[in-house]
Each structure stands twice: as structure tokens, then as C-alpha cells.
Amino acid sequence: MPFLPFAADEVNGPVDFVLVTGDAYVDHPSFGAAVMGRLLVSHGYSVAVIAQPDWKTSEDFTRFGRPRLAFLVTGGNIDSMVNHYTVALHKRKTDAYSPGGKVGLRPHRATIVYGNRIREVYKDVPIIIGGLEASLRRLAHYDYWDNAVRRSILLDSAADLLAYGMAERQIVEIAEALDSGLAVHDLTFIAGTVFKTRDLSCVDAPVLLPSFSKIKEPTVQGKGNYERSFLMQSANVDYLTARPLAEDYGNVWVVQNVPAAPLTTSELDRVYALPYTRNYHPSYEAEGGVPAIEEVRFSITASRGCFGGCHFCALNFHQGRVVQARSHKSIIAEATQFTHDPLFKGYIHDVGGPTANFRKPPCDRWARAEEGTIKKCARQCLTPTPCPNLRCDHFEYISLLRKLREIPKVKKVFIRSGIRYDYVLHDPKGDAFLREICEHHISGRLKVAPEHVSDKVLAFMGKPGFDAYKRFAERFANANKTIGKKNEQFIVPYLMSSHPGCNLDDAIALAEYLQSVGAQVEAVQDFYPTPGTLSTCMYYTGIDPRTGKRIFTAKSQREKTTQRALMQYRLPANYEIVKAALLRAGRKDLIGHDPKALLRPKAASRVKMLQSRSQPPQPMKSKMKTPTQKTLPSKSRRTSREKKGKGKHDE
Numbered sequence: 001m002p003f004l005p006f007a008a009d010e011v012n013g014p015v016d017f018v019l020v021t022g023d024a025y026v027d028h029p030s031f032g033a034a035v036m037g038r039l040l041v042s043h044g045y046s047v048a049v050i051a052q053p054d055w056k057t058s059e060d061f062t063r064f065g066r067p068r069l070a071f072l073v074t075g076g077n078i079d080s081m082v083n084h085y086t087v088a089l090h091k092r093k094t095d096a097y098s099p100g101g102k103v104g105l106r107p108h109r110a111t112i113v114y115g116n117r118i119r120e121v122y123k124d125v126p127i128i129i130g131g132l133e134a135s136l137r138r139l140a141h142y143d144y145w146d147n148a149v150r151r152s153i154l155l156d157s158a159a160d161l162l163a164y165g166m167a168e169r170q171i172v173e174i175a176e177a178l179d180s181g182l183a184v185h186d187l188t189f190i191a192g193t194v195f196k197t198r199d200l201s202c203v204d205a206p207v208l209l210p211s212f213s214k215i216k217e218p219t220v221q222g223k224g225n226y227e228r229s230f231l232m233q234s235a236n237v238d239y240l241t242a243r244p245l246a247e248d249y250g251n252v253w254v255v256q257n258v259p260a261a262p263l264t265t266s267e268l269d270r271v272y273a274l275p276y277t278r279n280y281h282p283s284y285e286a287e288g289g290v291p292a293i294e295e296v297r298f299s300i301t302a303s304r305g306c307f308g309g310c311h312f313c314a315l316n317f318h319q320g321r322v323v324q325a326r327s328h329k330s331i332i333a334e335a336t337q338f339t340h341d342p343l344f345k346g347y348i349h350d351v352g353g354p355t356a357n358f359r360k361p362p363c364d365r366w367a368r369a370e371e372g373t374i375k376k377c378a379r380q381c382l383t384p385t386p387c388p389n390l391r392c393d394h395f396e397y398i399s400l401l402r403k404l405r406e407i408p409k410v411k412k413v414f415i416r417s418g419i420r421y422d423y424v425l426h427d428p429k430g431d432a433f434l435r436e437i438c439e440h441h442i443s444g445r446l447k448v449a450p451e452h453v454s455d456k457v458l459a460f461m462g463k464p465g466f467d468a469y470k471r472f473a474e475r476f477a478n479a480n481k482t483i484g485k486k487n488e489q490f491i492v493p494y495l496m497s498s499h500p501g502c503n504l505d506d507a508i509a510l511a512e513y514l515q516s517v518g519a520q521v522e523a524v525q526d527f528y529p530t531p532g533t534l535s536t537c538m539y540y541t542g543i544d545p546r547t548g549k550r551i552f553t554a555k556s557q558r559e560k561t562t563q564r565a566l567m568q569y570r571l572p573a574n575y576e577i578v579k580a581a582l583l584r585a586g587r588k589d590l591i592g593h594d595p596k597a598l599l600r601p602k603a604a605s606r607v608k609m610l611q612s613r614s615q616p617p618q619p620m621k622s623k624m625k626t627p628t629q630k631t632l633p634s635k636s637r638r639t640s641r642e643k644k645g646k647g648k649h650d651e
Contacts, residue, residue, distance in 0.1 A: 003027055003281055004037050005048040008063050016045040017175070018067040020118070021131075022076035022083075022110035023097040023292075024284060025051035027277040030296040032131050033074055036171055038274040045069070045175055051281070052098065052105045058117045066125060069178045071118050072171070073159065074131030075110035077292070079530065081145050084108060087528040088560070089145070096295075099280075099287035109133075115157030126184035128174060129153065130163040135318050136532035138164050138194045138256060139233065139247050140212050142226070142540040144529040149216045149226060149540075152247065152254045154194055160184040162194040165318060166304065168271055169260040191239070192260030196252050203244050203255055207232055211248035227545035230537045237316055241378070262305065262322045269330035272301070278341075295349070298338050299416070302331055302400070303353035307362045308420055309380040311462035312499065315354050317532035325359045328400050332407065339409040346409055351401065352417025357424065357433070359397050363389040382422055383462050392426040394433035401441060415441045418494070421448045421472035422464040434479045438489060446476065449494035452502065453513045460501035460538065460551065469493070493519075497563035498554040499527040500538035504562065504585050511566040511578075512590070515598055524564045569598045 005011045006025060017040055021033040028034055037047045048067075053060035061071075076083065076097055083106070084092060094101040107113040111133045118127055137153035154162045161184060163170040170192040177187055188195050188202045200206060209232055210225040229247075236242040239259040247254045263271070278297065280290040305323040306315045331351070338344045350356075362381040381387050404413045415437055427433055437446070450469035452458050458465060473491055480489050497507065514521060529536040537545055542553050554560050562581045565574035579599055582590050590598045 003049075003277055004041070005046075005064070006051070006281055006283070011046075011048055011064055014065055014068050015048045016040070016067060016069045016179075017047045017072050018050060018064050019047055019072045019074075020050045020053060020061065020114050021074050022052060022080055022106040022114070022133075024099050024105075024290045025049050025281040026097075026290050026293055027279060027281070028293060028296060029272050029274070029276055029278075030299075030301065031077060032166075033076075034276060035168070035271060035274075036072060036074075036130070038276060039168055039171065039271065040175055042274055043172055043175065045179075053114070053117075055107045055110075055113050055117055058120045061114070061118050062121055066122055069175065070126035070128050070184070071122070073111055073114045073118070073127060073129045073134075073157070075114075075133035076106065076131065079133045079136070080106055080108060080110040082528065082530060085145065087526045088557070094291070096292040097290065099284040099290055101291045102287070109156075111137075111153060112157045115159045119158040126161070126178065127157070127159040128161045128163060128171075128184075129157055129159040130167050130171070132314075132318060134162050135164040135167075136314050136530065138162055139209070139245065139254065140215055140229070141531040142529065142536055143531070144536075144539075148218070149212075149222075151212055151216075151249065152194070154196060154254055155249065155252070160195075161187055163192060164194060164256075165192050165260060165320065166263075167192060167260075168263060168267070188255070189257075191258050194254060194256045196254050198252055200246055200253055200255070203246060206244040206246040206255065207236060209233070209245055209247045211250070213248075213250065223541040223543070227537060227541055227543060227548075230534070231545050234316075234534065235378070238321060238378075259320060262320060262324045265325060265327050268304070268324055268326050272326060272330055272334060278337075298341075298344060298348055299350035300331055300334055300348065301353055302326055302351050302356075303359055306354040306358060307381045308355055308358070309383060309462050311460065311538075312496070312527060312533050312535035314530060314532035319354065323358050323361055328403060331400060332403055335404050335407055335410065339407065344409070346411030348404065348410060348413045350414060350416040351404060352415055354417070355420050355423075356415050356417035357394060357397055357419045359400075360391075360393065363387070363391050365389060380462070382420065383464055384459065385464075386422065386426050390426060392423055392428065394424075394427055394429070398433060398436050401436070405440060412443070413441055414443060416447065418447055418449050421450075422468045425468060425472055425475070431475055431479050434475060435483060438476070438479045438485065439483045442489060444489050445492045446489065447492045447494065448472070451494065451496045452499070452506070453510050454502070454506040457499060457502045457506050460544065461496070461499055461535070494525060495521060495567060496525045496527055497567055498560045500535055500542075500553045501544075501551045502554065502563065503552045504559075504581060507563040507566045508582065508585055508587060508590070511569050511598055512596070514567065515569070515596065520570055521567045524567050526560060526564060566598075575599065575602075 019033055019037050023031060026034060037049060040047050048064045050063055083095060086092060095103045098105045111129050115127050115129060134153055140149055140151050143150045170190055173190050174187060209229045215222055215226040215229055233245060236245055237259060239261050242258040244258060245256040280293055284290055303323055303325040305319050305321060307321045335348060365377050379387055381390055401413055404410060424434060451461055451463050453466045455465045476491055480486050529539040538551060539553055543550050554563055562577060565577040566581060568574055569578045579591060
């Protein structure tokens with residue numbers, strides 16, 4: 001199957017849709033732009049692709065002329081600001097979604113820039129925005145890079161309509177409505193979309209959010225209104241119970257319709273069975289291709305949605321809590337397709353999703369709620385403790401993995417998506433699943449995400465208490481012992497620093513744990529305040545909106561650097577930072593020769609100590625000098641950027 005039209009000479013006359021993306025053109029189901037394009041073509045519409053256009057002028061956006069129905073705009077697979085900057089606001093050196101990994105091929109806030117460039121040329125052509133960047137910024141939101149509350153991206157992008165979530169249902173319904181002759185401003189009825197209006201009479205019983213003017217000010221009152229708004233949005237993310245939301249901007253309302261219903265298994269199968277080429281466009285070959293394809297080329301997305309409820313994760317706002325799983329037949333067909341690829345070496349890199357071992361709804365209440373017999377439960381399924389109604393069953397997933405292992409030319413099937421270890425602990429069949437994956441589906445290391453050791457911090461994260469991780473680690477060790485791999489396979493724990501609620505004492509407790517188990521952290525995951533999460537709301541306001549209580553939040557560069565350094569206390573470069581932190585916390589007991597100490601005295605100090613022991617005691621003439629502390633920047637890079645009037649960026 002050929003790629004969708006990519007150059008002007010590949011089309012004759014106007015196309016129905018022109019799809020503009022901030023990523024390079026990769027025709028693979030892991031890329032949202034490819035899914036939207038292939039899906040529309042399967043419904044009889046023509047689509048052309050403009051990937052990473054030159055945004056400095058509007059000329060590149062006219063490559064295919066005026067589309068018959070609409071422009072479709074996405075910033076790409078990830079937020080363009082996250083793509084450009086680390087959490088420390090350092091510019092990234094590579095872009096995996098660009099040819100050759102080159103940076104600078106997309107603008108800051110790509111969705112906004114693309115939409116406005118299109119509007120400069122085509123004043124009345126419908127512009128529909130979607131993708132992660134648009135989805136998580138669909139209403140007013142805290143923006144880490146500006147350190148301010150920004151308004152809905154629908155307004156800033158000059159777009160007419162926003163499709164949030166995975167958007168397969170919405171894009172087909174939008175296409176059919178436009179094709180029937182309806183004007184884009186009349187499309188106020190489509191679930192999973194956001195539109196703007198001057199009159200709320202077209203909206204059925206909306207929830208009125210605090211107005212933008214009330215939440216944008218960084219005052220105590222403004223942040224209190226922001227918290228209220230976030231909680232109201234959080235209460236309306238499930239498609240069975242949600243109501244429309246309306247946000248007042250003075251001269252216009254931004255209205256979020258209820259979420260679209262998740263895809264059924266057969267519908268999801270159809271999306272993944274579309275005729276993707278499963279590769280980047282050949283025009284990128286000279287530049288070395290597009291690096292992002294390597295992670296997904298021989299990986300299988302087996303499910304969507306997550307009921308894990310981690311507070312720092314935006315899945316709740318984007319994909320939703322409802323787990324949608326593909327059929328075994330669909331997954332096996334994709335895996336079999338791998339075996340015909342000359343690049344395939346026999347290894348399937350992943351079979352999973354947001355959480356690999358979530359393949360079914362968490363309980364029967366969800367199915368009954370869909371039937372309309374009861375209301376769907378709003379309780380978190382796994383935290384703070386597993387819900388009594390939680391149903392854990394790994395049998396179907398094990399069966400799928402076994403079928404994949406039996407495919408000719410498949411040597412190994414790995415699970416690289418994270419698994420929820422607390423869900424594994426709840427399995428009534430004991431460790432059967434754990435033994436299965438230890439024996440067949442990991443290669444020395446299993447990734448899980450305890451995130452921290454402090455139960456207080458874990459509660460702010462929406463994670464189970466640390467005891468659950470310790471019980472899982474013990475059962476993992478026993479499972480490997482049973483299959484004869486006791487010293488061959490290990491857990492790789494994902495840990496996070498600087499999450500709201502984590503103070504210096506908590507960071508030291510984490511370092512003490514790492515020291516006690518002899519673990520060395522290779523990479524530190526620092527909390528990144530992205531739109532659409534409860535944790536980001538905590539970070540911005542300094543308050544847990546669920547309780548109204550103030551919490552400590554590490555915001556300065558010094559605080560963040562200290563928490564990262566404590567997780568990597570063994571690195572010589574972190575010695576002085578860790579030492580200063582321990583002294584500030586009154587933990588001199590962790591500096592010395594005790595087996596539990598984090599730091600050993602430096603060599604010069606040991607020499608002086610030995611010399612003093614070999615001489616008779618002398619009267620003290622002066623007080624001992626305080627160890628010199630390395631000077632750390634007192635202000636974050638972001639703060640200095642704000643004072644210079646910078647920060648016009650988006651994800």
C-alpha cells in the first residue's frame with residue numbers, strides 16, 4: 001500500500017482533508033496522524049499529509065491548495081514543549097520524531113502556530129485540531145513553560161473545533177457532517193469535541209466552570225478557583241457519567257462535550273488492520289530515517305485506557321479509564337505480519353499498552369453501567385487500597401502471550417510496557433502470571449514503577465503504599481528462584497523526584513532505601529508538570545485540591561537538583577550537593593563510615609583524622625569550621641526566563 005500523498009505532484013485537484021503534523025510522516029499505527037489519515041481514507045475520503053511544514057511563512061501550508069472539507073492539525077505524538085525542553089528547561093539535543101533525530105523542525109506550541117498560519121491564507125476553511133497537545137489543553141490549563149494559566153488552545157490556535165482523546169469516532173463523524181453540507185460552527189453535538197459559542201442555548205445542562213478571568217490570576221483566590229475547576233473537570237471524564245462543561249471567556253464560551261464512547265474490540269481491531277506501510281516516508285532515508293520508529297516497529301499495542309489512577313499521568317484526561325483491548329486474532333495477525341519483514345530478527349519488543357496487564361475492565365460494575373442498570377463507580381480501583389469489587393484475572397493475557405510464542409519465526413516475546421505490580425498481587429491465582437513472564441517474557445530486567453518509598457508521597461502520587469512493592473519484589477525473587485533464574489533477572493524500579501508533597505526528608509528516605517538494597521539509579525525521572533494531571537494542579541497551587549491542605553512543592557532549581565542528587569548520591573559530581581542536603585536536614589549520621597551512611601568522608605578528611613589520632617590531645621583553640629557548601633542557583637531557569645519576558649511556548 002503506498003503512502004498517503006506527501007508532495008503536491010501526487011494529487012490531482014483538491015483533496016478532502018489536508019493533515020498537518022508536527023512529526024515527520026511515519027505511516028504506523030503508533031502515530032496518531034497516520035491513524036487519522038488511514039481511517040478517513042477507509043471511509044472514502046482523500047487525505048494529503050504536510051509533515052513538519054516550514055512555519056516561518058504560510059507558503060508551505062498551501063502545498064495542496066484549499067481542501068474540500070477541512071485542515072486537520074496536530075502537534076505530533078507528544079506535546080511540542082515537552083519535545084523541546086527537559087523538566088529543567090534545558091533544550092533537548094535530539095528529536096526522535098524528526099528525520100535523523102534533528103531538532104528545530106517544529107515550532108514551540110506547534111498546534112497554535114500551524115493553525116494561525118493556515119488561517120492567514122484560508123479565512124473560512126474549517127480547521128480541526130487534535131492529538132495529545134490539543135487534547136490536554138482543551139480548557140484553561142497551567143503551563144509550566146510560561147508558569148501561568150493559559151486559555152483553551154482552541155482559542156489560541158484559531159481553530160473551529162477540537163477533537164480530544166484518541167478521536168477515531170469523532171473524526172469520522174466530523175467528516176460525514178461536513179460532507180453532508182453542515183457548517184463547522186453547527187457541529188456542536190459531537191461527543192469528544194470542544195467548540196466555541198456565544199450562546200449556551202445549544203448545550204444541554206452544562207456544568208459551568210469558573211471563568212478564565214477567575215482562574216488566571218496567580219493569587220490565593222485565583223488558585224482556589226483553578227482547583228475547583230480542575231476537580232469539576234476530573235468528575236466529568238467518564239463517558240457514562242460526564243456532563244458538558246462550559247468555560248466563560250467573557251465574549252465567548254468554550255464548551256467541552258461529553259467524552260466519546262470508547263471503541264469496541266471489533267472497532268479497535270479495524271483501526272489496527274488498516275493498510276499502514278509501517279515505516280517512515282522514503283524521503284527521509286537520506287537523513288537516516290526517523291528514530292521513533294525503532295521503538296515501535298516490532299511492538300504491538302494490545303490495549304488502551306488505564307484504571308490505575310496515577311495522579312501524575314494524563315491518561316485519565318486523554319484515553320480515559322475504560323480499558324479497550326484488541327482481539328487475539330487481530331494481535332496475532334499483526335505479529336505474523338512482522339515475520340515477513342526482512343528487518344525482523346524474531347523478537348517482538350512489546351505487547352502491551354498504557355499498562356500491559358490491564359486487558360479487561362476492573363469489575364462487573366462497568367459492564368452493568370453500560371447497560372444502564374447502575375451508575376458507574378467513581379472510586380479509584382487500586383488506591384489507596386484495592387477496591388473490594390476489583391476483579392483480577394491474567395489468564396486471558398497469558399493465553400495471548402502463549403499464542404504469540406507459537407508463531408513460526410518468533411523467538412521471543414517481550415513485555416516492555418510497565419505492569420501494575422499491585423494488580424499482580426491481587427491475582428487470586430497467585431504467582432502463575434509472574435512465573436510465566438519471568439520464564440518467557442523478560443530479558444534480565446522487569447520494569448515496574450514504585451515511584452517512591454514514602455507512603456505520604458505515594459498517597460500524593462495516587463500509588464499504593466511501599467509495602468506493596470516490597471511484597472512484589474519478594475514474590476518476583478521467589479518466582480525466579482522457582483524457574484532457576486535466581487541471579488539472572490532483576491527489577492528495574494522507576495523512581496520519581498520532586499513530586500508535589502515530597503520534601504527533603506522524603507528524598508533522604510529514598511536515598512537511604514537505595515543504599516540499603518545496594519541499588520544504583522542510572523537515570524532520574526524528575527516530576528514534569530504537564531497539563532491534565534492532578535499532580536500538576538498540586539504543583540501550581542501548592543494545595544491538594546481533594547483536601548484543601550497546603551503541601552510542600554519543590555519548585556526552585558536548588559530543591560529539584562538536591563532531590564535528583566540524593567537519588568544518585570554515589571556519583572562523585574553529587575558529593576557536595578548531597579553533603580549540604582544532609583547537613584541542612586540534620587542527618588550527619590549519614591556521613592561517615594557507618595554501613596548505613598550515604599557518604600564517606602573525603603580522603604583529605606580521613607588523613608587529618610588519622611593524624612589527629614597519632615598525636616596527643618591538644619587544647620581546642622578555635623571552633624571547627626562548617627564544611628563549605630557548593631553554591632547552587634537559588635532561582636530556576638524558568639524564573640529568569642519570565643523576568644526577561646520570554647516563554648511563548650507550548651507543549
